[in-house]
Amino acid sequence: xxxxxxxxxxxxxxxxxxxxxxxxxxxxxxxxxxxxxxxxxxxxxxxxxxxxxxxxxxxxxxxxxxxxxxxxxxxxxxxxxxxxxxxxxxxxxxxxxxxxxxxxxxxxxxxxxxxxxxxxxxxxxxxxxxxxxxxxxxxxxxxxxxxxxxxxxxxxxxxxxxxxxxxxxxxxxxxxxxxxxxxxxxxxxxxxxxxxxxxxxxxxxxxxxxxxxxxxxxxxxxxxxxxxxxxxxxxx
Numbered sequence: 091x092x093x094x095x096x097x098x099x100x101x102x103x104x105x106x107x108x109x110x111x112x113x114x115x116x117x118x119x120x121x122x123x124x125x126x127x128x129x130x131x132x133x134x135x136x137x138x139x140x141x142x143x144x145x146x147x148x149x150x151x152x153x154x155x156x157x158x159x160x161x162x163x164x165x166x167x168x169x170x171x172x173x174x175x176x177x178x179x180x181x182x183x184x185x186x187x188x189x190x191x192x193x194x195x196x197x198x199x200x201x202x203x204x205x206x207x208x209x210x211x212x213x214x215x216x217x218x219x220x221x222x223x224x225x226x227x228x229x230x231x232x233x234x235x236x237x238x239x240x241x242x243x244x245x246x247x248x249x250x251x252x253x254x255x256x257x258x259x260x261x262x263x264x265x266x267x268x269x270x271x272x273x274x275x276x277x278x279x280x281x282x283x284x285x286x287x288x289x290x291x292x293x294x295x296x297x298x299x300x301x302x303x304x305x306x307x308x309x310x311x312x313x314x315x316x317x318x319x320x321x322x323x324x325x326x
Contacts, residue, residue, distance in 0.1 A: 094135040095155045100124045102147035105277050107222025111189070112142035115163045116170065123225050123277030131156040132163050187211065187218045206249040214256040214265050217272070224276035227252040231269065231298050232284040233291045240284075240316050247284050247314070258293025265294065269301035273309060280310045287317045 098109075098118075105123040117132035118125055118139060125147070127133060135158065140148050189209050209223045214231070230251040237243040237255075247253075254272075256265055272278070283298045285291040295313055302309050315324040 091157055092152060092154050093157070094150050094152055095130060095133050096127060096135070096137060096139060097149050097151040098125050098127055099147045099149070100126070102145045103143075104145055105225030106144060107189075107225050108142040108144065109139035109148060110222055112139045114138060114167075116166050120220075120222050120225055131159040132166070134158045134160075134163075187221050189221075189223045203244070206244040207253060208248075209252055212253050212255050214254045214268055215261060217254055217268070219268070219271045220275050223252055224272060224278060226277050226279060228280045228282065229254065229272075229278050230282050230284065231255075231265075231294060233257060233286050233294050235286050235291075236284040236316050239286065239318055239320050240322070241320055243284075247282070251282065256294060258297070259290040265297040266300045266304070269297055270304040273301055273305035273307060278307075278309055280312070283311065283313045285313065285315055287315055287323055 096117075103124045105120065105125070107120050107125070109125050110118045110120055113133075115129075115132040115134060117127055117129045119128045120126070121128070125143075133155075135150070137148075137150060140150075187210065190207055209221070211217055228251045230247055230253045232247065232253060232255045234255045234257050236247075240246070254269075258265070273281070281298055281302060283295050285295050298311060302311050313324070313326045314322055317323050
């Protein structure tokens with residue numbers, strides 16, 4: 091049948107994932123860093139995704155397409171809700187992945203210092219390998235002591251970035267494999283590593299460097315080294 095349906099111009103899409111989040115029917119998914127209409131029969135043609143797209147990559151078109159299958163959409167929604175409410179392997183519902191939407195800085199009360207964190211969870215071990223907020227992001231990989239040592243950490247490091255944290259001395263295993271999977275499977279624009287001056291903290295820098303190399307992508311990597319007294323002693 092011929093009907094109204096959305097069209098996504100992938101050349102204009104930069105992979106923010108906002109349209110996928112706005113599509114209540116689940117017709118849009120992120121594929122290889124781009125939004126894609128993966129289920130035409132889930133698209134109702136109403137266009138909740140259009141105003142969510144900051145790049146103007148989504149428009150309507152009239153063309154041959156399967157009929158909107160409302161029953162299938164409801165069934166898929168029920169399955170997603172059941173999966174989200176199921177106990178997680180770690181037993182902690184607080185580790186469920188989600189984006190955090192912050193109000194504009196000018197709307198904050200005078201003298202307030204609002205959080206700049208953009209997603210949850212932040213622990214490298216708990217972070218998903220693929221999530222919409224990774225697409226087109228600038229990634230911060232931080233040793234967890236850095237935010238306590240450096241007073242303006244939210245302003246100077248977290249703001250504008252997706253944040254992952256860990257402690258190479260206390261956490262079991264190596265981060266390299268997980269970080270490689272995140273970089274290889276998502277369109278990450280840059281990586282910033284924030285670490286402490288202590289020698290054991292070099293593990294998080296090495297893991298990030300090895301992950302960038304193993305991902306096969308030319309992702310710019312920057313390193314900031316912070317001392318226990320809160321000074322940035324080196325930048326690269």
